[in-house]
Amino acid sequence: MPASSTPAPPIDDADFWSALGAVRSAIEHVERCNEAERAALADELRDLQDLAVKLRSGRIEIVVFGEISTGKSALINALVGEQVASTSVRGGWTKDVWKLDWAGAGYRLPGFAESQVVLIDTPGLNEVGGAERGEMARQAAERADLILFVCDSDLNETEFSALSTLAGSHKPILLVLNKTDLYSPAQLEDLLGVLRGPRLASILPPDHVVLTAAAPREVEYIIQSADGAERSEWRKPAPKVDELRGKILEVLEGEGLALVALSASMYAADRTDRVAALRVRLRADKANRIIWTYAAVKATAVSLNPVAMADIAGGIAVDATMVMNLAAVYGIELSTAGAGDLVKGILKAAGWALVGEAVASYGSSLLKGATLGASTAVTAVPQAAAAGFGSYIVGQAARFYFEQGASWGNKGPKSVVAKILANTDKRAIVDRLKSEIKKKLATNRHGGG
Secondary structure, three states, X not given: OOHHHOOOOOOOOHHHHHHHHHHHHHHHHHHOOOHHHHHHOHHHHHHHHHHHHHHHHOEEEEEEEEOOOOOHHHHHHHHHOOOOOOOOOOOOOOOOOEEEEOHHHOOOOOOOOOOEEEEEEOOOOOOOOOHHHHHHHHHHHHHOOEEEXXXXXXXXXXXXXXXXXXXXXXXXXXXXXXXXXXXXXXXXXXXXXXHOOHHHXXXXXXXXXXEOEOOOOOEEEEEEOOOOOEEEEEEOOOOEOHHHHHHHHHHHHHHHHHHHHHHHHHHHHHHHHHHHHHHHHHHHHHHHHHXXXXXXXXXXXXXXXXXXXXXXXXXXXXXXXXXXXXXXXOOOXXXXXXXXXXXXXXXXXXXXXXXXHHHHHHXXXXXXXXXXXXXXXXXXXXXXXXXXXXXXXHHHXXXXXXXXXXXXXXXXXXXXXXXXXXXXXXXXXXXHHHHHHHHHHHOOOOOOO
């Protein structure tokens, strides 16, 4: 749904408008990507567009988080007042993230006519084979405004680790001790002392630990009739979630709009970073494929050309074509002359570092001329490796230049090339090029193979 489909709320809050601006900026960042990048970022774009609608409508999302079988779905049913979330006596019943409108929450974000509170049910933390479900739950908590972390006993290591991680999001967390009907008053007092004790003191305040019995076990009642006869009847007590409901409303009344703005800002910032990182990776991958392709093309052309010195000129032309293709990857317009100048500039910056490759290529070319091409079979592979390695370095330097927006930044070309050479495993590259060239020569009847 486009962000513009929901009208902006008539409120005057700087944090809210800043958050909405951050979300819009993140959406525009994705929309400016090329077609392939937008396809890879389709999920991120959809999430950001939904977040924009969430903001503009004043939707508050409360995620219910915790291990399997702690009663998360039952808790949602108790809060909503009807059987809307699936429950089961066996663990791991919730398979996906579910959003449920909590119409009876009794809260509406001030200034938002369409404001609603949504409860989000998530898969359990420790689902068997549930790595994907765990990631879904993490993402739901990431964009939530308030987190309900449900447990039914003292926290184990998995729960404590998850709760600590969630606390790093700086969002309010209510630790919900569910199934309190299973404990005696003395046991419950001891358990509360642990959950409100030093171990969790740095994660959440003691008053953020609340008690519930979302689906109390049946209780036997002895019913006596008028004639004195007795009969036994099992009844299921009403859920006990009033304390939790009251605490949720207290948090929302105190900081509802601030929570929505904070969550949106953090989520937009995270997605912007992800988009930027993915965009860089996709472009780098494509650029590296181009570099390898042209390094092999150049090496093959040099190794198979029996005409003295013609292979050197042809190699420079190949490098210039490679650079033009790299410029296109980064959306930078570059003329043929400009590409040639950039190649020459990189080679000049490389200086003596590539002299060995140049000498090998030049010497092999002279040998071809002296023998009228008869030495091609002898010189082909080392000459090809030298030419290909030089092309690889030129390509990597050009990639850096384009990544910086057609600029060397504050480093300068010599510094960039020196760093590339220092971080390059020359032997691995040369061996790979040699292997590819030998395959080319073996299938070429003019290659001397």
